[in-house]
Amino acid sequence: MRGSPARCDAGRTGPATSGRRQPRRGANRALADAASAGFAAQKKSLHAAERDTERVKGLRRDFLEALQHQDVTRFKFVDETSVNLTYTRRYGRALGGRRVDAAVPLHNGPNVTVVAALSAQGVEAVMELDGAVNTASFAVYLEQVLGPGLQPGDVVVLDNLRVHKAAGLAELVEARGARLLYLPPYSPDFTPIERAFSKLKTYLRTAAARTREALTAALQAALAWITTQDAQNWFNHSGYHVH
Numbered sequence: 598m599r600g601s602p603a604r605c606d607a608g609r610t611g612p613a614t615s616g617r618r619q620p621r622r623g624a625n626r627a628l629a630d631a632a633s634a635g636f637a638a639q640k641k642s643l644h645a646a647e648r649d650t651e652r653v654k655g656l657r658r659d660f661l662e663a664l665q666h667q668d669v670t671r672f673k674f675v676d677e678t679s680v681n682l683t684y685t686r687r688y689g690r691a692l693g694g695r696r697v698d699a700a701v702p703l704h705n706g707p708n709v710t711v712v713a714a715l716s717a718q719g720v721e722a723v724m725e726l727d728g729a730v731n732t733a734s735f736a737v738y739l740e741q742v743l744g745p746g747l748q749p750g751d752v753v754v755l756d757n758l759r760v761h762k763a764a765g766l767a768e769l770v771e772a773r774g775a776r777l778l779y780l781p782p783y784s785p786d787f788t789p790i791e792r793a794f795s796k797l798k799t800y801l802r803t804a805a806a807r808t809r810e811a812l813t814a815a816l817q818a819a820l821a822w823i824t825t826q827d828a829q830n831w832f833n834h835s836g837y838h839v840h
Contacts, residue, residue, distance in 0.1 A: 656781040661836065667752070669837040670717050672778075674754045674790040675743065675761075677712040677730050682812060684801040709812060711797075712738050713820075714753075715790040717839045719828045720820050722746055725813065732763040739769045749774030756780050756788060789831035793823055 710730050713723045722743040726734055743753070753770050755761040757779060767777050780787050800819035806812040832839045 653781060653783055657784060657787075660781045660784075660787070664837070668750075669832065670839050671748075671750055672752050672754050672832075672837060673714040673716045673721075673743070673747075674788050675712070675714045675722075675738075676756060676788060676790045676794070677710050678794040678797070679708045679710050679729070680798065680801060680812065680816070681708050682706040682807055682809075684798065684805060706809070709809075709816075711794075711816065712742070713790065713793070714743055715793050715828055715831070717825075717829055717832055717837075719825050720793055720823050723816075723820060725816065730760060732760045735760045736763070736766060736769060739766060744769065744773055747773035747775045751775035752778050754778045754780065754788065756785070757782050787835055789828070789835040789837070792831040792834070793827070796823055796827065 707727045708729070710726050710728065711723065712726070712730060712735070714721050722738075724738050724742045730738075739753075747753070747770065751773075753775055755777060762779070770777050785791055797816070797819045800822050801812075801815055804811075804815035804818070806815040829839050
């Protein structure tokens with residue numbers, strides 16, 4: 598009955614609950630056991646659920662098997678990322694109980710797209726443009742920025758973004774004696790340039806550029822911060838063993 602005192606069985610002793618829910622001993626014990634076994638809370642690594650379909654699993658297996666016959670040191674991973682004027686460090690230091698405040702622009706200004714290639718030697722063939730990349734600007738990138746540095750036998754690796762698959766792009770690359778290779782769908786883990794962009798944005802958060810000119814300067818410094826060793830580590834982590 599609602600409002601009744603808690604039942605007390607004869608001969609049973611224990612601490613009074615005072616009407617408050619007590620912690621579940623089973624859950625606490627499970628947490629303690631996990632901690633003693635070396636387990637700790639970790640941030641989840643998320644991926645698209647579509648990657649778990651049989652079709653995509655098969656495409657990923659086929660891609661990895663084909664790598665056994667490729668010289669991955671000739672691979673150039675091309676992609677783009679967007680940056681703006683609101684980047685700032687996400688964490689700071691303060692006394693206990695105090696908040697860490699930072700001022701950022703209310704309006705982020707025009708987005709700047711960075712298109713770049715990552716080889717086993719580092720980041721190369723970088724192009725900046727205001728706004729988003731489209732088929733025309735990506736064709737300009739392949740022909741005028743990346744193209745002059747391509748050598749016969751190079752492989753330009755792209756994801757399945759629509760602008761990467763427009764008609765005529767393959768011919769621009771093949772004219773240099775290179776070829777295009779597309780990643781399996783839903784497979785950003787197969788492209789090491791994602792890690793290069795992550796490091797680039799870490800630098801930009803520290804630089805906190807607030808003008809377009811300052812952003813360009815920060816981008817140049819961030820790109821110089823990425824080393825050959827970084828590139829080779831990212832290649833290896835993504836499954837392309839270069840040493």
